[in-house]
């Protein structure tokens with residue numbers, strides 16, 4: 150990777166140019182962008198990068214104000230060794 | 239994805255705690271104030287927080303108010319915590335809430351080892367920082383501006399000897415001053431490089447406009463004069479043009495609205511930054527690059543409401559720029575459309591800690607009333623008024639039009655109260 | 666990095682109990698119950714882990730538990746956040762290198 154590259158998703162090391170290219174190639178929504186590049190799917194659950202990934206969708210389509218662009222899912226923090234109260238993954 | 243709780247063999251290994259009247263997630267100013275308020279009315283309240291100290295993001299705050307007094311977040315946190323404990327609130331720290339679930343008119347709160355249950359649930363999870371990305375920002379020594387604030391004011395360890403702040407906004411300006419107060423050398427504040435993701439942080443004009451609303455914070459001649467004379471767009475344009483290339487200084491820290499940091503360099507950790515002059519649209523001017531040595535860098539891209547648990551509970555959201563992003567829909571009583579689910583503090587929009595406290599009090603009364611406590615309607619009304627008053631006197635405004643943002647979200651609530659058949663966007 | 670002993674508003678750092686712990690076998694002294702990351706930084710250590718795939722060095726980013734960049738192994742338990750785990754006497758801390766549960770497995774549930 151070029152040192153001058155801008156990493157957007159720190160967890161998955163997805164770069165700005167990778168995101169731009171994917172967004173242009175597939176003309177995709179932020180959610181699809183996430184699935185295609187893994188940006189936002191890392192260890193932090195997207196807390197660090199989600200606003201940036203969401204920003205990709207904003208110019209492209211009318212923002213759906215009623216719906217969170219990148220869905221929130223449980224568990225909201227990585228669970229150590231499948232422990233989670235009464236839930237077993 | 240998961241097994242149902244009841245009948246799970248795992249339940250034998252983990253504990254299930256007796257039902258609380260109210261559980262509060264987040265021991266920040268909003269959560270602690272809510273817990274105290276409800277416990278004072280005789281309710282059984284539990285507060286859960288993943289951090290090691292109570293106080294949330296209030297812990298690191300330190301600024302001088304217009305009356306000359308210092309707002310010392312550490313002290314305020316101790317007070318809020320003591321108050322809650324004295325009212326009989328149980329507070330458990332270093333405990334992550336991973337998931338929440340509504341079952342048979344109560345809430346199930348999943349932590350690592352124990353499942354808690356309650357009748358009412360308050361989400362007071364605060365805010366998170368948004369970054370502005372640039373080459374080199376994953377190097378050790380690069381941190382969010384809030385990270386530097388906590389290291390300095392809470393842990394009392396210098397984030398470094400000499401730092402550069404990238405991103406000029408209300409929060410980074412306040413924290414730059416706090417770093418300097420602690421004897422840390424802030425070389426300069428400058429803008430991030432212009433790209434698709436940073437534009438509102440990278441164009442001098444937009445940054446200037448946003449800053450003008452924070453000018454009461456700045457005992458700097460330029461910003462004070464600025465706020466009076468620069469309301470006229472033409473003057474503002476002129477201001478940026480005339481803006482000295484060497485920058486202006488605030489508390490002795492150079493603020494470079496005409497320079498952008500285009501790269502952070504270093505082999506194993508930060509060694510310095512490359513900075514370039516930019517035109518008023520944020521584009522770098524060729525041949526202007528210089529390198530500045532420093533051992534830490536702060537990234538400041540603003541705050542957004544941390545509402546992941548509201549999302550997990552299927553609470554509807556609405557995007558409001560003025561509030562910092564997607565916000566769970568709620569009313570002035572801090573109720574959400576989900577039965578038994580309340581929100582308070584920065585999860586409802588980015589504002590200062592005093593407003594978070596006042597919202598917490600509102601949520602506390604709302605939950606007490608919902609729990610069947612009588613005679614609190616007036617207290618609730620008064621506490622709602624207090625939120626408005628506190629907002630008027632706020633020392634820090636993260637968004638100049640926060641009042642408009644509040645109206646937008648409350649309108650969304652109202653719209654949901656009248657079932658309408660022709661508005662398909664309402665879920 | 667140095668500790669801020671005197672602060673014009675927050676006052677002097679009171680005397681606190683010092684404890685000893687190890688970071689990648691190196692003996693480190695810190696203040697009891699301060700976060701691992703603060704104790705390490707006070708000893709000029711910034712790198713807490715290497716990225717699982719690219720091995721690039723990483724340190725604290727958010728310092729409040731949001732970013733998970735500061736993951737270390739504490740007394741054999743992986744994935745602990747150094748920014749909010751208080752140090753205790755004799756703690757064994759190891760820099761994050763590879764995670765037992767591969768990151769991709771975990772995030773596979775996170776689509």
Ligand SMILES: Cc1cc2nc3c(=O)[nH]c(=O)nc-3n(C[C@H](O)[C@H](O)[C@H](O)COP(=O)(O)OP(=O)(O)OC[C@H]3O[C@@H](n4cnc5c(N)ncnc54)[C@H](O)[C@@H]3O)c2cc1C
Nearest residue numbers: 264266267268287288294295335363364384583584590591
């Ligand atoms: C880094 C940062 C710096 C800030 N600096 C300033 C400043 O200088 N001045 C200012 O006026 N405002 C500042 N703010 C804004 C700040 O959010 C408000 O001032 C105020 O602290 C908000 O209070 P709150 O109670 O809503 O949330 P917070 O104070 O953020 O408290 C939320 C609490 O919830 C806990 N939590 C969140 N999710 C979970 C979970 N899943 N499980 C368990 N616990 C959880 C957190 O650990 C935290 O303690 C800052 C915000 C941030 C993020």
Ligand code: FES
Nearest residue numbers: 158159160191198
């Ligand atoms: S930074 Fe993208 S998932 Fe963590």
Ligand code: FES
Nearest residue numbers: 728730732733748
């Ligand atoms: S530094 Fe972000 S989680 Fe520890």
